[in-house]
Amino acid sequence: MRYEFNWSVLWSGQSGSWLLQGLLTTLEISALAWLLAAALGILSGALRTVPWPPLRAAAAFYVEFFRNVPLLVWMFFWYFGVPPLLPGAVQDWLFNHGAEFWAGMFALGVYHGARMSEVIRSGIQSIPRTQFEASQAIGLSVWQAYRLVILPIAIRLIVPPATNESLNLLKNSSVALTISVAELTFQTRQIETYTARAIEALTAGTLIYLVLCVSIAAVMTRLERRFAIPGLIARVGAG
Amino acid sequence: MAEPAIAFRLVNKFFGRLHVLKDIDLTVAPGEVVVVCGPSGSGKSTLIRCVNALERVQSGEIVVLGESVTSAGANLTRLRTQVGMVFQSFNLFPHMTALQNIMLAPLKVRRLARAEVEKTARALLERVGIPDKADNYPANLSGGQQQRVAIARALAMHPKIMLFDEPTSALDPEMINEVLEVMTDLARDGMTMMVVTHEMGFARRVARRIVFMDGGVVVEEAAPEAFFASPTSDRARQFLSKILSH
């Protein structure tokens, strides 16, 4: 037998609006999680290189703990494990106001923050230590040295691996469907349920992810060129 | 004699089990230029890095401008605004232009007004001879120009002491003089300076005193004429014969 393609299922009925809703939810959860991951990644990545051992140890603990447990487990942790720690009224309010979304966002953000941390750390460690010393020598505090010198350089150096990690985050956002977040993959499955058209729905989802990833990569490449440090890209490229 | 600008008192420094500074006793008077020389690994860099507390010592005391650097509660930020440092490898911040490099500390540490800071920074670039390079990034400057920007960056905080760690060793020969000239001008203006260098011509012309180190010990301290004419130790003699043969 031959599979009869029927692409019209993707725009007939509610499919179009489901795909759009799914896309928006995916973008929303990924963007928020990305901000969280970037903040945690920069913080913990930087802490892993500072001259104070207890802070280094705390950051290392965060990274190893969160990145070595599967994302799915973290989804369940934030959705099932965390709310019982809150007062009953807060729980109920949360459950009525998108607890799934927020649990999924935290799971994604905290997990990818740990992975982002490694990227940032290796970026910082690729900066010669003398940059830090020069910052200290002109009187900058450790915090200022990181904020004004080390991180601005490190962040430019790590654009390619960070892009990679960001794309992983976007793709991993689909794991949130396990806790009932109606993101893009969820909606493609929904279309499949309604239309029994698996391949069409899957293709639509795949293409949307593909377009998203390719556009993000393109934007990041632009940013990388725009903010390139003269002389530095060549050095990293050569090294 | 006035209170010394820098005083080392029985300073000992270890890297793990490696004893790199041994019972150092040394003073530098205000306005004095001291050249530190000695074979590689003798502890010269470590010595001057202790002055602005880039290295911590295990015993002894270092007093800079009347304040102990080695005590637990030392105010390192204030110390470092009073002591400028120039490195062998320039260490300019690659993501900032020459002007931004110079302006960073006055803006962020002293929190001075931008217009004022920029005026001072441009004047400093003028002073080190490259006013037209203000907007160049380090990668687009020659080594000699980078080192002069680095000196201007250190001067921007109006330090009372300047430390130089082999400031010309990474430079092509034709650029060495432009940097040494800036340093000579500084010395003439009365800056207190500790300079690690193998430029013996500079030492002869500018230094008030030469400190010769070997194996973590200050082996000899003398005025340049005396040091070059008749070093008292064998090690200094050997060192000089090697250095001056080319």
Add this chain to the structure above:
Amino acid sequence: MKRLLALLLTLAVALGGAAPAFAETTLEKIERTGTLTIGTRTGSPPFGFVNKQNEWVGFSIDLVEQAIKPAIERKVGKSIKVEKKESTPATRIPLLTSNAVDLIAETMTDTRARRESVDFSLTFFVTGAQFLVNKRAPIKGIESIAGKRIAAQQGSTNARILRERVPTAQLREFPDQPAAFQALAQGQVDAYTNDGIQLAGLKAKAPNPGDWVIVGDFYSYEPYGMAMRKNESDFRHLVNVGLMEAIEAGKYFEIYEKWFGPKGEVPYPLTAENKRFMIMQVVPK
């Protein structure tokens, strides 16, 4: 970018179109390989699940082994073996259309929409959607779920019906049952809706079965059928003959009793009405 998309689409169409070139019928395939491959569940007792002895068993699997397999063996003239693969609501149709399995034997509701993509056997089990709630909960059925948080199985017809009939209910769709039940047990949702039989299975497995009640009239009609690739009437006929013979000979009722009887995995007695419906599906020889 546009060209890349066009290329991908072409590729997808080409792959989809290339398969029939060397396609054989399902029966020919079974005859050649001596194997009937079915898609079934691992976590839906008693239809298909892994039991305490770590065996993959169940009502749907027994029907295949004891009713359908003999009919196929008779037709191809040799003994065949049944191979099981895991299928889920999301994967079962792709599994079929990609030829990974020949028959879906689990808990799949026969619907007109699905009949556009796959063919169904006779109905082999009848149930309908209800709600599992805490015994103290105020929910009594579909009429009292407005504004409530309701967990449903992702990709199920129940979710679809609720969305249409009670748009104000807050649906939370979970891909698997344990997560949905966990959400119910912890209060993330007020009720879990699924086919009555699924709920009965879940309740039987719960740590404290007495805490949970199944409420509400069937708000949907869920006739379970076995699904096959479309337009293979020979194969479908054999599957149906197997089922009819089992009903006629009483074998079907024995198997039913084994799984749904008072001592079965999930007690769910056959109503007189349903028994009559099963018998009336059997057409004359």
